[in-house]
Amino acid sequence: MGETLLRKWLLADFGLEVVELTPVAYGADVAAQVWRAGTATNAYAVKWSGAGTNTGHQVAAFLADSGLPGVPEMIRTTEGGLWSVHAKKRLTITPWIDGVRAAQGGLTEEQWSEYGVLIRRVHDSEPPHRLRDALPVRSHIDVRTPAIAEQVRTRLETPDGEVEEELAAVWTQYEHVITDLLTNRPPAPTGPRVVCHGDPHLGNVLVDEHLHLIDWDDVIYAPREQDLMFMLGGMGDVGPTTPTQRDAFLTGYGPHAIDDDAIHYYRHVRAFEDVIGWSHQAITGPDNKDALTVAKGVLDHGLAALAVSAER
Incomplete structure (x- = not known):
């Protein structure tokens, strides 16, 4: 434009x-x-x-x-x-906001606790009933991902160019993981729902003297584990990378009995979205090679690897 x-x-x-x-x-x-x-x-x-x-x-x-x-x-x-x-x-x-992305500069232990407090306040908020009732209860990305997955799979049957050929090899190498993500989704959680940001990784956090959570496009009305999943492994350097960082976040967040089944469900959903989304971007652009690297990371040691290994 x-x-x-x-x-x-x-x-x-x-x-x-x-x-x-x-x-x-x-x-x-x-x-x-x-x-x-x-x-x-x-x-x-x-x-x-x-x-x-x-x-x-x-x-x-x-x-x-x-x-x-x-x-x-x-x-x-x-x-x-x-x-x-x-x-x-x-x-x-x-x-x-004249700050740096937390994904680039990281967070101190104190800031991890501050972030836990912020996410808890979002979850404990009580919007007007009309707004709450209008919130989606399923990720808008998840809704369209199966059709995109089919487009990617069809394209990779006859890959064109170096990036597509490498992506096709990655999909062959991790075929069991991708098949699991496509066909073996865990049961959806049925616990109490709250307002969730939907995508609270460190790429959506700006840091100056305080923390600022941005990019609210993916808000969803879901169990807390929708957001907490990002803090419990598999997100690489856009989530906690040490037990100390994770514990600092959870200390700030406060008491909550984490539903492991719900974590598993949302991890599986996000892994599916990420594998397909980044694979699609590797084909269509922009930044094809970078998207390929991310897709491979998700499959090799990221959310997809963690989601599928938990089922074995």
Whole structure:
């Protein structure tokens, strides 16, 4: 999208006269574009995305308006809305946070505990019934993943190019894992549901003097283990990498009897999404080779390996 058009939208929709726009390249969401937008007085994070659901932004706004530390404010449109729509994608704005991604800089033990406190407050929140009832109870990514898996499998029958040939070899090597993810999903948990961020790995945490949980596109109404799964192994350097870090998070989170069956279910679901999603990106781009590396890691020593090994 052109810079001139974006400036026009920001002025018309949000009343922001932008003097500086800088593209921000980060993350796996190929359906989104992000910029740092500067006005004469402030800086903002601007996101134009077709991913996720509207309810994620509504939850983020509710939490921020409730004063929950660590959830960035949603900047309203001139008409009081949380987003505007252009070309069937949502344009949303939050204040720019001049921090580093926790996935890059890591967290101290104290910060891991602070993050546990933040996630617990999200889970303990009580949104209005109308908003709660509108929340999805199944991942929007999970819904469409089987069809994408079939596309990938068909494409790899006749791979074209070095990346596809290597990906085909990876799928052959880990065929038993992929088959398990496709056909052997554990029973869905039936425990109490809470508001979950849905994707609270360290790539979605910004750190300055405090922690900030961003990218609320994947909000889901689910058992707590939907989010806690990310803290209990298999996420590599975007989750706790030592028992001390995990324990610090759980200390901050506070008392909760973890449902191991629910952890297993959500680990299996996420592994399925990651293997298929990264494999698809390895074929279609962008960053094909990097996506191939991630897909292989998930299968070899990440969530998929952990999910399947737990069943053996």
